[in-house]
Amino acid sequence: MLIVKKFGGSSVADKDRIFHVAERCAEEYEKGNQVVVVLSAMGKTTDGLLAKAHEIDPNPPKRELDMLLVTGEQVSVSLMAMAFHVLGVPAVSLNASQVAMRTTSAYGSAKLKRIDTERIRNELDSRRIVIITGFQGVNKYDDMTTLGRGGSDTTAVALAAALHADACEIYTDVEGVYTADPRIVPNARKLKEVSYDEMLELASLGAKVLHNRSVEMAKKYGVNLVVLSSLNRAEGTVVKEGAKMERMLISGVAADKNTARISVIGVKNEPGIAFKIFNLLARNHINVDIIIQSVGREDRKDISFTVARTDLQEAMTLLNENQSVTTAREITCEEGVAKVSIIGAGMLSNPGVAAKMFEALYSANVNIKMIATSEIRITVLIDEADANRAVRTVHDAFDLAD
Numbered sequence: 001m002l003i004v005k006k007f008g009g010s011s012v013a014d015k016d017r018i019f020h021v022a023e024r025c026a027e028e029y030e031k032g033n034q035v036v037v038v039l040s041a042m043g044k045t046t047d048g049l050l051a052k053a054h055e056i057d058p059n060p061p062k063r064e065l066d067m068l069l070v071t072g073e074q075v076s077v078s079l080m081a082m083a084f085h086v087l088g089v090p091a092v093s094l095n096a097s098q099v100a101m102r103t104t105s106a107y108g109s110a111k112l113k114r115i116d117t118e119r120i121r122n123e124l125d126s127r128r129i130v131i132i133t134g135f136q137g138v139n140k141y142d143d144m145t146t147l148g149r150g151g152s153d154t155t156a157v158a159l160a161a162a163l164h165a166d167a168c169e170i171y172t173d174v175e176g177v178y179t180a181d182p183r184i185v186p187n188a189r190k191l192k193e194v195s196y197d198e199m200l201e202l203a204s205l206g207a208k209v210l211h212n213r214s215v216e217m218a219k220k221y222g223v224n225l226v227v228l229s230s231l232n233r234a235e236g237t238v239v240k241e242g243a244k245m246e247r248m249l250i251s252g253v254a255a256d257k258n259t260a261r262i263s264v265i266g267v268k269n270e271p272g273i274a275f276k277i278f279n280l281l282a283r284n285h286i287n288v289d290i291i292i293q294s295v296g297r298e299d300r301k302d303i304s305f306t307v308a309r310t311d312l313q314e315a316m317t318l319l320n321e322n323q324s325v326t327t328a329r330e331i332t333c334e335e336g337v338a339k340v341s342i343i344g345a346g347m348l349s350n351p352g353v354a355a356k357m358f359e360a361l362y363s364a365n366v367n368i369k370m371i372a373t374s375e376i377r378i379t380v381l382i383d384e385a386d387a388n389r390a391v392r393t394v395h396d397a398f399d400l401a402d
């Protein structure tokens with residue numbers, strides 16, 4: 001069997017953790033399996049590198065920032081290779097350009113395009129464990145790129161797809177995917193399995209266990225994905241196609257506090273306005289989520305939407321600079337908001353799910369500012385201060401606890 005194992009920053013944070021990972025991987029190797037290990041940077045290294053960059057230059061060139069950030073993962077893989085050396089297990093570390101993991105050129109948010117598997121295959125065939133840097137790639141200029149924060153998961157899934165691996169195991173400091181963040185809801189339940197679609201919604205809506213693009217890719221290529229703990233041997237959560245629901249209806253509640261609301265007020269009530277606003281943001285790589293347009297009054301209407309809080313400043317600058325294009329009379333924003341969502345394939349065929357969520361929020365006296373739905377999720381925008389309480393109340397209402 002060929003197995004890709006990915007370990008996050010906390011799993012390789014220090015010498016002991018590195019040896020622990022190496023021993024676990026060696027066990028797999030000794031069973032006769034081929035093992036590819038994907039690593040993140042140690043602990044909070046990436047945050048530290050970002051802070052260093054901003055000390056020098058508050059607005060660093062994106063190419064140079066990526067050049068800096070990729071060093072974090074190189075530290076992890078080379079130290080891990082040394083740990084295997086100590087254990088007497090043959091292993092080799094490779095970075096993205098040695099493998100040739102080709103990406104688009106967008107520094108800081110590059111997308112993987114193609115992975116050469118030849119070098120990896122050769123190393124595996126020579127019975128070596130191959131340790132690969134997560135998060136990074138190389139673009140058509142042969143420059144280093146990064147895939148966006150948390151991108152190592154995506155590296156692992158992409159490698160699993162390219163190598164037709166039998167499994168892709170994502171090791172973290174939690175035991176799997178829960179019905180809610182256990183730090184907010186202590187009696188949250190670990191899910192045995194969850195479908196790709198549900199996981200995608202969970203990941204996009206604030207459950208931080210997996211990078212959402214990694215789930216997208218796993219679905220696309222049918223990668224056998226398991227989320228499990230690097231600290232113990234507990235059974236993890238399997239992410240797969242059309243997973244059978246353990247308790248139907250709802251599989252999780254997620255909160256996303258990296259959210260801000262923007263309102264573009266008094267735009268002309270005529271064709272093309274929404275296009276102009278969202279095209280402006282899209283061209284600048286700003287993702288928008290919940291969008292609400294008011295019913296037009298006379299010749300004017302309002303459009304509100306949410307963006308990641310980290311994109312708020314840039315979005316506001318763009319909108320203010322282009323007020324003549326969008327015809328807005330006023331642009332306002334609000335930072336102290338959060339998205340709370342319920343996700344579940346079960347809601348497809350069950351009426352009353354939204355009502356039940358809203359009832360729970362009402363009983364907790366939480367005011368809803370915006371609402372958005374998809375086939376398998378309902379999201380509300382509320383005050384950030386209410387978010388944890390809302391998650392607990394909704395989790396209770398749907399009886400998700402252990």
Ligand code: ASP
Nearest residue numbers: 040046135149150151152
């Ligand atoms: N080291 C990168 C980050 O902190 C990538 C990752 O951990 O997945 O975002």
Ligand code: MG
Nearest residue numbers: 008150209211
């Ligand atoms: Mg992560």
